[in-house]
Ligand code: SF4
């Protein structure tokens with residue numbers, strides 16, 4: 001599953017540089033995650049880096065973006081151009 005940022009986001013900017021896939025960007029009101037680029041950090045790290053650093057815990061899994069680990073790995077490889 002890709003992750004999503006909820007409206008509890010306080011725009012602290014901490015998560016954006018932590019994303020290894022450059023999936024996080026400033027939206028109109030709050031930060032957003034591009035689900036085409038979020039691999040739950042599969043391929044890079046054991047844990048989602050953005051969740052680790054978010055001070056208000058507002059980055060849950062997006063229930064509308066269900067993906068298996070294999071699909072996430074395939075997304076990672078595509079992003080890396082492998
Ligand atoms: S889980 Fe990883 S890949 Fe997805 S947005 Fe967070 S830091 Fe980026």
Ligand code: SF4
Nearest residue numbers: 009010012013015054
């Ligand atoms: S770390 Fe959390 S609160 Fe800060 S910008 Fe990212 S999603 Fe928003």
